Amino acid sequence: MEHTESFSLDKEICFHLAEDREHHQGAVVPPIYQNSVFIHKSHESIAQSENDLPNHYLYSRGVNPTVEIAEKKLAALERGEACRCFSSGMAAITAILISSLKSGDHVLCISNIxxxxxxxxxxxxxxxxxxxxxxxxxxxxxEKEIRPNTRVIYIESPTDMNFRLIDLRAVAKTAKAGNIRTIIDNSWATPLFQKPLTMGIDVVVHSASKYLGGHSDLLGGAVIASKEIITELFSKELIMMGAVLGPHEASLLIRGLRTLPVRMKEHQQNGLKVASFLESHPAVEKVNYPGLASHPDYQLGCKQMTGYTGLMSFQLKQETYEAVRNVINKMKVFKIGVSWGSFESLIWSPNLGNNANQLKKEHVSPGSIRIAVGLEDAAALIRDLEQALG
Incomplete structure (x- = not known):
């Protein structure tokens, strides 16, 4: 019941929160405030804006009405106090890391990121x-790897490529005891399926280019946290570094959020079907997908997640570059490309033929192939994998 109520609230946020249609002449889609500058009626008015930039429209490197709608939606979806959007996921990640660190500090990364x-x-x-x-x-x-100068614990859960889950509550408890900030990239799960702030994590980052946008036509990023953290981030790393999300990109993000609940259900259904097929295929050694009951962290996922998406990896029994290349090159429905989280299904491998030592260092099998299961018919995707693996 709790999950159902939360999902219903999330749908309401995606569809309606912060859109203020009466203020925008009844427009069902928020207008794009494409302007860079906002004029004022008096010197007193502009002085007030300059003295309180986070809460006034002055210049779109600071606050823009279209971007603000997207930020309010994302903050509410993550159950956070505030959000700021950036021009890419990496812009968001670098901004919050710079904001959180100084010379002499140490960052502990958990598993593959x-x-x-x-x-x-x-x-x-x-x-x-x-x-x-x-x-x-x-x-x-x-906990054993925390140093006296550790100031940030950085997490992806599920982890990159191997898709292990991290016990977010346990990590948050350990970090708070040591006055360490926790940051998680929650792009895989989306706010619909995992809400790290409710489990004690301090900061959530997103690549909005992935599931949040959902159409492979948007670069964007977001940071969601307490008002205190976001206020400091705004006044320094956002304003000074200037890697802000543009109003047109914000409108694409708002559009993507409208269909996010519907798309994520389909990604999950397709993902589970494809993962189950791969798990039973004789050419596949292992499937890394936390939605499978065979996954080593499945029980943890049941406690801290409410759903699963379409990104996973699998390992071929034949762990060679040639085997990986042959499978990928045979694909027809799956397209070869990086990124993930949109309507199309994509396939890619970290095995580039010349990086065996790096793969070993990162505990990634040379037979690994990553797939982003899109919104195509699941039977067509399975047939495509079957012919390529066969």
Whole structure:
């Protein structure tokens, strides 16, 4: 019953929250405020705006009415106090990391995370910021890797490529005891299927280019947290660095949120069907999908998630670059490409033929193939996989 009520509230947020249709002449779709500048009636008015930028329209690098609608929806969906949107997922991630860290600090990454996030943390070394990775999802193993200078624990759950789940409540409890900020990339689950802030996590980031947008026509990112964290982020990393979401992109995000509840049900249904097929195929060694009862973290998922999406990976029994290449090149319905979370089904592998050592370091099988199960007919997707694997 609790999940049903939460999903109903989420639908209401996606469809109607913050749209104020009477104010916009009854427009069922919010207008795009494409302007960069907002004029004022008096010097006193503009002075008030400049002294309180987060709450006034002055210049679209700060607050824009179209972007603001998307931010209010995302904050409400995540059960957070406030949200700020950025021009890409990486813009959101780098902004909150910079906001959270100073020279001499340490970031603990839990298991596999997005490679561009790791690239940025490597880059931060020039400013005296360290990071390390603990590949075990065990709360005890995670706690052992915390250092005296650890200031951020960075999480993806499910993790990248291997799709292990992290016990968010346990990590949040450990982090709070050490005054450590927790940040999670919640792009995989979306706010519909996982709400980390309600489990004690401090900050949620999203790549809005994925399920939130849902149509492969949007680059965007978001940070959701307490008003205190978001206010500091706005006045420094957002305003000064300027990687803001444009009003046109915000309108695409609002459009994507309208269909998010419907799309996610279909992604889940298709994902479960495809994962079950792969699990039974003789050419497949393992399927990494937390919606399967055979997944090592399935019971944890039942406690902290309310659904599953369409992104997963599987490992071929023949763990070679040639085997991976042959399967991918045979696909017809699945298209070869990076990213995920939109209507189309995509296939990709981290095995590039020249990175065996890197895969080993990251505990990723060289026979790994990642698929993003889209909204096509599940039977057609299964037939496509069957012919490619066969």
């Amino acid at each position: 997005y490679f561009s996030t790791i690239d940025f943390l490597n880059y931060m070394a020039k400013f005296g910021v360290e990071h390390s990775v603990v590949y075990s999802p065990s709360p005890d193993d995670i």
